[in-house]
Amino acid sequence: MEMDKGKKKLTIYLAPMQGLTDAFFRSVIHSCSFANGFDIAVSPFISITHGDLSAAHKKIKDVSDNNNSLPVIPQIMGNEPKEFIDLANLLFDHGYTHVNWNLGCPIPKVAKKHHGSGLLHYPNEVNNILSKVIPNIKPCLSIKMRTGYSQTEYQPLIEIFNKYPLESITIHPRLGIQMYKGKIDYDAPRIIAQTSVHKIIYNGDIYSLDDYLFVQNLYPNINNFMLGRGAIANPLVATEIKSSSKLPYNTAKAWYYEYVDKLLSKIESLNKPEQSKINKSKEYFRYIAQQLKLKPENMQPLLQCNNLHSVQCLIKKLVLNHF
Numbered sequence: 001m002e003m004d005k006g007k008k009k010l011t012i013y014l015a016p017m018q019g020l021t022d023a024f025f026r027s028v029i030h031s032c033s034f035a036n037g038f039d040i041a042v043s044p045f046i047s048i049t050h051g052d053l054s055a056a057h058k059k060i061k062d063v064s065d066n067n068n069s070l071p072v073i074p075q076i077m078g079n080e081p082k083e084f085i086d087l088a089n090l091l092f093d094h095g096y097t098h099v100n101w102n103l104g105c106p107i108p109k110v111a112k113k114h115h116g117s118g119l120l121h122y123p124n125e126v127n128n129i130l131s132k133v134i135p136n137i138k139p140c141l142s143i144k145m146r147t148g149y150s151q152t153e154y155q156p157l158i159e160i161f162n163k164y165p166l167e168s169i170t171i172h173p174r175l176g177i178q179m180y181k182g183k184i185d186y187d188a189p190r191i192i193a194q195t196s197v198h199k200i201i202y203n204g205d206i207y208s209l210d211d212y213l214f215v216q217n218l219y220p221n222i223n224n225f226m227l228g229r230g231a232i233a234n235p236l237v238a239t240e241i242k243s244s245s246k247l248p249y250n251t252a253k254a255w256y257y258e259y260v261d262k263l264l265s266k267i268e269s270l271n272k273p274e275q276s277k278i279n280k281s282k283e284y285f286r287y288i289a290q291q292l293k294l295k296p297e298n299m300q301p302l303l304q305c306n307n308l309h310s311v312q313c314l315i316k317k318l319v320l321n322h323f
């Protein structure tokens with residue numbers, strides 16, 4: 001069992017975000033000239049539908065289509081041991097020696113079916129799945145979870161996890177009903193780090209070097225941090241965390257522009273209908289707008305625009321004017 005409680009090298013994970021931090025995004029940040037601060041990525045989840053692995057194959061292709069940009073840990077969503085074992089071993093055959101289990105997805109439709117965070121209510125079911133899966137999968141397993149649906153729901157789970165040789169536990173300290181908003185339970189990661197025998201990865205609301213320094217100060221024994229929305233809003237944050245210093249304004253602006261420019265060019269080059277490229281540009285823009293602290297009136301022309309070239313020009317102009 002892994003014991004990883006001492007001071008170790010800082011590792012920064014790119015969080016899984018379905019449709020956002022996939023191979024497409026990983027290759028964008030890899031192509032930028034600034035030093036990529038991310039060490040490893042967890043892929044958006046791959047699920048198995050009724051034992052049929054064919055849909056999973058397409059997703060595995062996306063996980064693999066990585067241009068060696070970052071090592072990737074594929075994530076599995078599921079609660080049926082046989083299907084889980086088959087998918088984990090298929091991923092192993094594709095070269096993945098580590099898979100991650102999604103115990104965090106809060107979408108009610110998903111959770112109701114005892115998938116993602118929906119399983120956190122049922123520690124016996126989690127134990128049963130782990131007892132069947134762990135002896136039969138070839139890759140090692142890590143878990144990504146949130147705190148549950150009531151404040152201490154995670155505690156019996158940590159005791160169960162202690163019985164198994166897990167690679168790590170990533171904790172996003174929010175309840176399922178909070179989705180991705182509202183107060184973070186900053187006590188939970190500390191309690192988990194004290195009671196778990198596993199490596200702990202903290203995940204939640206790191207958008208800046210200051211946000212990172214705040215959580216690092218709260219958890220001096222945690223050396224692993226995962227960034228999701230903050231990574232899309234500004235991947236340079238990982239670079240700043242790694243050097244423990246803020247980039248000079250002009251450098252940060254030039255590199256941020258490069259990031260947005262490469263992201264938009266890559267969207268433009270996709271072999272997809274114009275409308276889907278517009279939607280994708282606007283989807284990433286939601287995070288960029290947050291970084292730039294744009295007001296609704298700054299965004300209005302862009303939100304009303306439905307021409308790819310104009311949408312992308314407006315986004316770049318907003319970056320130049322508001323960074």
Ligand SMILES: Cc1cc2nc3c(=O)[nH]c(=O)nc-3n(C[C@H](O)[C@H](O)[C@H](O)COP(=O)(O)O)c2cc1C
Binds near residue numbers: 205
């Ligand atoms: C649009 C979106 C898609 C997500 N997809 C996944 C997913 O596939 N697997 C997963 O474990 N978490 C997923 N998450 C959760 C993130 O990995 C992360 O835990 C969450 O955003 C909190 O971290 P952050 O504050 O750094 O963004 C998703 C979150 C969002 C907003």
